[in-house]
Amino acid sequence: MSTYKQIYGYSIKNVASDPSADEGQVWYNNASYAIKLTSATTSGSWASGGNLNNVNPGAYLSYTGGFGTQDAAVNAGGYNPYTNQAQKYNGTSWTTTGNIPSSIGLFAVGGMGTQTAGLLAGGNPGPGTGSLEFDGSTWTSGGTLNTGRYWAGAAGLQTAGLIFGGETAPGKTNATESYNGTSWTTLPATTTNSNYGHGAGTQTAALYFGGLPSSTQSQKYNGSTWTNTPSLNTGRYGAASFGKQDVAVMVAGNTNPSPGSTATELFNGSTWTSSTAYPVTRQYMGGAGIPGGQGLAWGGDDAGGSPSASLNQTNEWTGPGVALTKTVTTS
Amino acid sequence: MAHKNFEYCVAECWGKGFITHEDSSKFQISGFPGNVWQIPAYNQEANLWIYKVAGTRKTLQEAQAIVDTVVQAAQTEWDNIPVDDPRKTVGNFNYRPRPVDIILPE
Numbered sequence: 001m002s003t004y005k006q007i008y009g010y011s012i013k014n015v016a017s018d019p020s021a022d023e024g025q026v027w028y029n030n031a032s033y034a035i036k037l038t039s040a041t042t043s044g045s046w047a048s049g050g051n052l053n054n055v056n057p058g059a060y061l062s063y064t065g066g067f068g069t070q071d072a073a074v075n076a077g078g079y080n081p082y083t084n085q086a087q088k089y090n091g092t093s094w095t096t097t098g099n100i101p102s103s104i105g106l107f108a109v110g111g112m113g114t115q116t117a118g119l120l121a122g123g124n125p126g127p128g129t130g131s132l133e134f135d136g137s138t139w140t141s142g143g144t145l146n147t148g149r150y151w152a153g154a155a156g157l158q159t160a161g162l163i164f165g166g167e168t169a170p171g172k173t174n175a176t177e178s179y180n181g182t183s184w185t186t187l188p189a190t191t192t193n194s195n196y197g198h199g200a201g202t203q204t205a206a207l208y209f210g211g212l213p214s215s216t217q218s219q220k221y222n223g224s225t226w227t228n229t230p231s232l233n234t235g236r237y238g239a240a241s242f243g244k245q246d247v248a249v250m251v252a253g254n255t256n257p258s259p260g261s262t263a264t265e266l267f268n269g270s271t272w273t274s275s276t277a278y279p280v281t282r283q284y285m286g287g288a289g290i291p292g293g294q295g296l297a298w299g300g301d302d303a304g305g306s307p308s309a310s311l312n313q314t315n316e317w318t319g320p321g322v323a324l325t326k327t328v329t330t331s
Numbered sequence: 332m333a334h335k336n337f338e339y340c341v342a343e344c345w346g347k348g349f350i351t352h353e354d355s356s357k358f359q360i361s362g363f364p365g366n367v368w369q370i371p372a373y374n375q376e377a378n379l380w381i382y383k384v385a386g387t388r389k390t391l392q393e394a395q396a397i398v399d400t401v402v403q404a405a406q407t408e409w410d411n412i413p414v415d416d417p418r419k420t421v422g423n424f425n426y427r428p429r430p431v432d433i434i435l436p437e
Contacts, residue, residue, distance in 0.1 A: 045356045046352075047354070048344060051345070124424065150424070257428055259430070279362050324356065327353065
C-alpha cells in the first residue's frame with residue numbers, strides 16, 4: 001500500500017491541537033486520535049457560540065443593539081423588560097461591560113462599527129433621537145438624529161454611519177441620515193416608507209430589506225440614491241442582519257402572522273437566495289458581522305413566548321468559501 | 332420497524348461547541364422549545380452528536396409532550412394577558428400573536 005509520503009512527497013504533521021491551516025492541508029491530531037484536514041465550505045453553516053449572560057433571570061433578551069465582528073461583537077440594551085445591559089463577545093464567550101446610560105431597546109438594526117468604536121442610534125422608548133458611541137468599555141452620547149425613530153436599518157462605522165427608515169410612532173419614515181462621528185445629516189430618502197426593516201453594509205454601499213408586516217422589499221444605496229433590488233424570498237421583520245452590500249445575511253425573524261422562523265437568506269449584490277436554516281426558531285435577535293461572510297446572531301425569543309435558558313443561545317454563521325477543519329472518517 | 336425520518340433528544344445548549352460547523356455541514360440540527368433537538372434518523376454522525384452533547388433520547392411522543400408542555404404554558408400566559416394590553420394590539424412593536432402549537436414530524 002502506498003503511504004501518504006510516497007504519494008505527496010512529505011509526511012503529515014503529528015500535532016496536539018488543530019493548526020490554522022490552508023485549504024487542502026492534512027494533519028494528525030494526537031489528542032483526539034484523528035486525521036483532520038482543512039476544506040472550504042461550499043455552503044453556509046451555523047454553529048453554537050457562547051451563551052449570553054443571563055442579565056435578567058426569568059426573562060429573555062431581545063431587541064438588543066449590536067455591532068462588531070464574529071469574534072469581537074457587542075450587544076447592548078434590549079427589551080422585556082427594557083434593560084441597559086451590555087456585553088462583549090470574544091469568539092467564545094460573552095462578558096459584561098459598561099452599561100448604556102439608560103434602558104433602551106429597538107436600536108437601528110444592522111450594526112454600525114466595531115467592538116472598540118461602535119455606534120447605536122434611535123431606539124425605544126421613543127422614538128429616540130439619541131445616539132451612543134462605544135469605545136470598548138464606556139458609552140458616551142453622540143449626535144442627535146434629525147428624525148427620531150426606532151427599529152430602523154443601519155450600516156457603516158462609528159465615524160461613517162448610516163440610518164434609514166424606521167418607526168416614528170405613529171407612522172414610519174423613509175428618512176436616511178449619515179453620521180460623521182459628530183453629527184447626523186439628512187440624505188436622500190429610501191424608495192418607500194418602511195419600518196422594522198434591517199440593514200447591512202457601509203455608509204456608501206448599504207442594503208435595506210424586510211420590515212412590517214412581512215415585507216419582501218429590498219433596496220440598496222450607493223452613497224447618493226436608493227434603488228430597489230429583487231425581493232426577499234421570505235418576507236419578515238424582527239430578523240437579525242449583518243454583512244455588506246454584496247455579502248448580506250438575514251436571519252430568522254417574524255413572518256407575520258407566524259411568529260418566528262428559521263429562514264436564512266443571503267444577498268450577493270444582485271439576488272436573495274435561501275440558505276442553511278438557523279438551528280432554532282427565533283425573532284427579535286441581535287446580530288453583528290462585518291465586513292461580510294461571517295457573523296453571529298444572539299438572544300431573541302422563540303415565538304413560543306416562554307422564557308427559558310435556551311433563549312440565551314448565540315449562533316455563529318460561516319458563509320461559503322470559508323476554511324473549515326474536518327475530521328477524516330473511514331466508515 | 333416503522334420508518335422514521337427524525338430522531339429526538341433533550342440536551343441543554345451549553346454554548347460554544349454544542350453545534351459545530353462540522354456538525355451542521357454533515358446533517359441538519361433543529362431545536363424546539365424545551366431543549367428538544369431534532370436530527371435525521373439512521374445517521375451515524377447524528378447519533379454521535381447526541382452522544383457528544385450528552386443528550387437524552389426521546390421518542391417522538393415523549394418529545395412532543397415536552398414541546399406541548401412549554402407551548403401550552405406560553406399559551407396560558409398569553410391568554411391571561413388583558414385584551415387591551417399592547418402585547419395583544421396589532422401594530423405595537425411588542426405585539427405577539429398567541430403561540431401556536433408545534434407538531435413534530437415523524
